[in-house]
Amino acid sequence: MSRKPKVAIHKFSSCDGCQLAFLNLGEDLLALSRQVEIVHFAEAGPVNEEIPVDIAFVEGSISTPADRPRIEKIRHNSRFLITMGACATSGGIQALRNMADTNAWIGAIYARPDFIDSLDDSTAIARHVKVDFELWGCPVNSQQILSCVCALLSGVLPVDQHDSLCQQCKQQGLACLMVSQGLACLGPVTRAGCGALCPSLGRGCYGCYGPAENPNGPALAQRFMQLGLSAEETRRRFLFINSAAPAFNETGLKLPDAKPQGER
Ligand code: SF4
Ligand code: SF4
Ligand code: SF4
Incomplete structure (x- = not known):
């Protein structure tokens, strides 16, 4: 390829943490910018969302009506579309609302709910368009991004x-x-990739990298309860970051109905 491949980094509903993983590449980002041309990355400067690209990275979930046509256009304009982070790959923390009454929450939180145009659910990008590769994590780590770009360039x-x-x-x-x-540690059902960051610091994994292949959620849930967690505490552990990932949502345990404060 005589020209530099074009790369875009797009944001949907998210906290921007995965885009920061891009910026945290540091000197590697400078080296990368010699290999590719970053044409759209609003958080870092360049803005040109409509331009056709070789690789589009997408952070965030689909959670407003305007997101749907936007992701379809990005897909149309991209040779490879890579989702990065729990928001984009499973719907993220904001998918907790999928189990609640969205309109009741909006009414309880916002002074002018009529200004809020939100879908009832938060969904992964792959529910709407073809995704070529998924980078899991909340956030993803910089090395995952670098490895992904290097593989695609090869x-x-x-x-x-x-x-x-x-x-x-x-x-x-x-x-x-x-x-x-x-x-309690979600390691047995969580995919590798972070280098066992939390266990290396003496903390149980809370599942931010999403489900591993063939996870046995119900068996691990029973183990958590043998360790002294209640059924509700156990279920909340599984639902924390990737609640919309079926393998983490199907532990066989139930939560009390989620209702907005003020309605309790
Ligand atoms: S996956 Fe986590 S770090 Fe990344 S954008 Fe979503 S909430 Fe932020
Ligand atoms: S501490 Fe390590 S080995 Fe033990 S359950 Fe967690 S991830 Fe698995
Ligand atoms: S140990 Fe678990 S919670 Fe911690 S960074 Fe890794 S996947 Fe995420």
Whole structure:
């Protein structure tokens, strides 16, 4: 390819944390900018959303009526579309509203609910358009992004890490927190990729990288309850970041109805 491949970074409903992972590449970002031309990245400066690109990274979920035609146009203009982060891959934290009465929440929170134009649910990008590769995490880490771009520039799709986090934990020689300290950890059902960040710091995984391949959520939920968590606490652990990922939503446990404050 004689010209530099064009790259765009788009934002939908999200906190911007995954875009920051891009900026956190530091010197690697400068090296990357010699290989590709970043034509749209509103958080960093260039704005040109309509331009056709070789690689489009998409952060955030579809949660307003205007998001649907926008993501379709981005798909049309992109050779490869890569979603990055829990918001874009599963609907994110904001998908908790999928289990509640959205209009009741809007009425309870906003002084002028008539100004809010929101869908009843928050959904993953792949529910609306074809996605070529998904980068999981909340946030994704900078190395995932770099590896993804390098793979695409080499003409291959990135390697999909779908093993469980426990494997990365073992590779690092960490003692299992669940076995040695009785801490609830979602590692057995969560996909690898973060380098077992939380267990390496003595904290149980809370599942931000989404479900691993063939996760057994109901079995781990039973284990959490043997460790002393109530059924509600257990269910909330699974629903924290990736509530709309079916494997984390199907533990067989129920939550009390979610109602806005003021209606309780
Ligand atoms: S996945 Fe997490 S860090 Fe990334 S945009 Fe969504 S909320 Fe922010
Ligand atoms: S600490 Fe968590 S991730 Fe590590 S081996 Fe134990 S259950 Fe798996
Ligand atoms: S250990 Fe779990 S919660 Fe922590 S960064 Fe990794 S996937 Fe996310």
